[in-house]
Amino acid sequence: MSKEQPTPTLQDVATAAKVSTATVSRCLNFPDQVKEKTRTKVLKAIKMLSYSPNFGARAMASRRTDTIGAIIPTMGNAIFARGLQAFQDELHLHGFTMLVASTSYREDIEEEQIRALVGRGADALLLIGHARSPEIYRFLEAQAVPALVTWAFDTNLSRPSIGFDNQKAMCRMAKKVIDLGHRNLALVSAETILNDRAKARQLGIEDAMVAANLCAKTLHIVKTTYGIEEGATAFEQVMKAAPQTTAVFCGNDVLAVGALRRARELGFKVPQDVSIIGFDDIELAEIAYPALTTVHVPHREMGRRAGAALIKLLNEGTQIEAVELEASLVFRDTLAPARN
Amino acid sequence: MSKEQPTPTLQDVATAAKVSTATVSRCLNFPDQVKEKTRTKVLKAIKMLSYSPNFGARAMASRRTDTIGAIIPTMGNAIFARGLQAFQDELHLHGFTMLVASTSYREDIEEEQIRALVGRGADALLLIGHARSPEIYRFLEAQAVPALVTWAFDTNLSRPSIGFDNQKAMCRMAKKVIDLGHRNLALVSAETILNDRAKARQLGIEDAMVAANLCAKTLHIVKTTYGIEEGATAFEQVMKAAPQTTAVFCGNDVLAVGALRRARELGFKVPQDVSIIGFDDIELAEIAYPALTTVHVPHREMGRRAGAALIKLLNEGTQIEAVELEASLVFRDTLAPARN
DNA sequence: TAATAAAATGCAAGAGCTTACATTTCTATT
DNA sequence: AATAGAAATGTAAGCTCTTGCATTTTATTA
Numbered sequence: 001m002s003k004e005q006p007t008p009t010l011q012d013v014a015t016a017a018k019v020s021t022a023t024v025s026r027c028l029n030f031p032d033q034v035k036e037k038t039r040t041k042v043l044k045a046i047k048m049l050s051y052s053p054n055f056g057a058r059a060m061a062s063r064r065t066d067t068i069g070a071i072i073p074t075m076g077n078a079i080f081a082r083g084l085q086a087f088q089d090e091l092h093l094h095g096f097t098m099l100v101a102s103t104s105y106r107e108d109i110e111e112e113q114i115r116a117l118v119g120r121g122a123d124a125l126l127l128i129g130h131a132r133s134p135e136i137y138r139f140l141e142a143q144a145v146p147a148l149v150t151w152a153f154d155t156n157l158s159r160p161s162i163g164f165d166n167q168k169a170m171c172r173m174a175k176k177v178i179d180l181g182h183r184n185l186a187l188v189s190a191e192t193i194l195n196d197r198a199k200a201r202q203l204g205i206e207d208a209m210v211a212a213n214l215c216a217k218t219l220h221i222v223k224t225t226y227g228i229e230e231g232a233t234a235f236e237q238v239m240k241a242a243p244q245t246t247a248v249f250c251g252n253d254v255l256a257v258g259a260l261r262r263a264r265e266l267g268f269k270v271p272q273d274v275s276i277i278g279f280d281d282i283e284l285a286e287i288a289y290p291a292l293t294t295v296h297v298p299h300r301e302m303g304r305r306a307g308a309a310l311i312k313l314l315n316e317g318t319q320i321e322a323v324e325l326e327a328s329l330v331f332r333d334t335l336a337p338a339r340n
Numbered sequence: 341m342s343k344e345q346p347t348p349t350l351q352d353v354a355t356a357a358k359v360s361t362a363t364v365s366r367c368l369n370f371p372d373q374v375k376e377k378t379r380t381k382v383l384k385a386i387k388m389l390s391y392s393p394n395f396g397a398r399a400m401a402s403r404r405t406d407t408i409g410a411i412i413p414t415m416g417n418a419i420f421a422r423g424l425q426a427f428q429d430e431l432h433l434h435g436f437t438m439l440v441a442s443t444s445y446r447e448d449i450e451e452e453q454i455r456a457l458v459g460r461g462a463d464a465l466l467l468i469g470h471a472r473s474p475e476i477y478r479f480l481e482a483q484a485v486p487a488l489v490t491w492a493f494d495t496n497l498s499r500p501s502i503g504f505d506n507q508k509a510m511c512r513m514a515k516k517v518i519d520l521g522h523r524n525l526a527l528v529s530a531e532t533i534l535n536d537r538a539k540a541r542q543l544g545i546e547d548a549m550v551a552a553n554l555c556a557k558t559l560h561i562v563k564t565t566y567g568i569e570e571g572a573t574a575f576e577q578v579m580k581a582a583p584q585t586t587a588v589f590c591g592n593d594v595l596a597v598g599a600l601r602r603a604r605e606l607g608f609k610v611p612q613d614v615s616i617i618g619f620d621d622i623e624l625a626e627i628a629y630p631a632l633t634t635v636h637v638p639h640r641e642m643g644r645r646a647g648a649a650l651i652k653l654l655n656e657g658t659q660i661e662a663v664e665l666e667a668s669l670v671f672r673d674t675l676a677p678a679r680n
Numbered sequence: 681t682a683a684t685a686a687a688a689t690g691c692a693a694g695a696g697c698t699t700a701c702a703t704t705t706c707t708a709t710t
Numbered sequence: 711a712a713t714a715g716a717a718a719t720g721t722a723a724g725c726t727c728t729t730g731c732a733t734t735t736t737a738t739t740a
Binding site: 021023026033034035038056060061062063 | 720
Binding site: 007055056074076084102115116119120138143228283287 | 389416
């Protein structure tokens, strides 16, 4: 503990095993290029010295890292955590390593993290949503780091993405809601400025309203941050400002669960008095009481596919082809025909 | 896109700005050591080239990385995700970067990940739980990488840890349960071989039983993997094998929520017929119906403190002092006196 | 204005690894 | 046993930065 022992290097191993550094290196990277006997000797030296290769040096010398970076808004949100886990599992399967960073939904931090991951040698990047400054896309291009957008899907953009169309999915759900006779709609949403998914979901409802000859302007929107309590508060605001509301859409299940709870606390019967609709279909949705009607997002599938696509791109140079996944509607117990 | 543009290097920037590489480097690392005019020039060149420093090279040359690694079992579990987020926030505050890896509760993968993170130059490591082979601890020592154990606390070990005593916490809860007249206890637990937290929780119940003159052997234990459905199945197994059971402890809230659901599906009244107790106190616990009685674990506090301690160690060389956090009991609606 | 100290910059030696190419050691064949 | 060809190993350059020391520029003082 007290002695300043420098961490062992390739050279140390080579010396201990009485071979050249090249042989040790090959032993690690191309084991079958070295004779069994030599290999054993080297491996023993490695173990003895508790040697571990220096990644930076290796990356620099070999010009590749087998590392893919992922940048998500927050790990506190189960849907990202879960998608990432699937992503990571897929990468691990192919010998790649994942580096994660989170942005707390802040654009400046996202930029910082993108630079950090690129600097760390990420061979490719996984990003959430399309919305970010052109400068960042330029940077990525200058660094020749391919980026794949997920959690969103938009045919209008040239960027490859693997995800689903938030707008379309929410529109389908809204149509159902309107078909059940609801005319006074509200939306509890996350901030839409830096979150194109949230924005798309809002647009989806508005699309359905217009299609049903309702004025999109009548959609009562309350914006809030992420959290159960936040959802509860927002619900209260909605019902105070627009008491005639019969259906409250929520930008995600966590907000919806909060709304649900507050609804009950305030004496509303769900769904008889007011319907509540979530988005994501996390476990919470099923557990909530009454069980939440929501839009199912294929998080794991998305993560897995994104991983596979990026690996294919890196290994075979195959261009990523955009994949639109299906987000299905899950009808449980918080949606019913409008009262009266 | 077609031209193989090599990513820009420090040298490129230096050339573009007509200064030496040393100046560019200082511009990045010690901005006030370089004249305003020069700095502007350099910064412009950097922006123009979309330059981003190569982390590996920097790490190698400067022998430090300002990076801390965290290794958790899985991101799919909210409690780890949340603790990590707090950890990351704390690190970010001090200019450190976090590298995460997950192990899927597999020892071999954990070892692999530890080596990977150390190889990537992690200045320190955050680990969950104490249980791992001595060889790994030896490796960490050989590499002079300090490691902090969290999510657990054990005064008997010399290793520094910031966490809570799983055994003590569960024992307190079990005591309450026994005080309510429960004599036939069961436990739905995660696999305890590689999970010392799960093991400790089990021991905690047994401690309480012994203290109450119950035979610890009568604790009916069912082991399962993580998941709501898994918890449900395990509950069913418990009640089939030991129908006289009046209180079912669960290793975590997710299992408990599953048990709760299956209990209702099977026609058990909770808590009248059977009490169900969780562990962790994640959001799910509060949302579950009836709301779950559980042990509150200070995830965020743990993450934050762990971050702070590691940074202090790295920056000031201050030895980490172990901190035992309090895990409190949260009584909600799934615990009641034993029937009869 | 000259002399001196302080600030800014440049030079060049590494940091630990990979890999093209050169050299040595085997294996198999005649 | 000699030799070609293959397999194994070694040599050394180069990957991109940081930093101690040397040098140049700028500011300060007499």
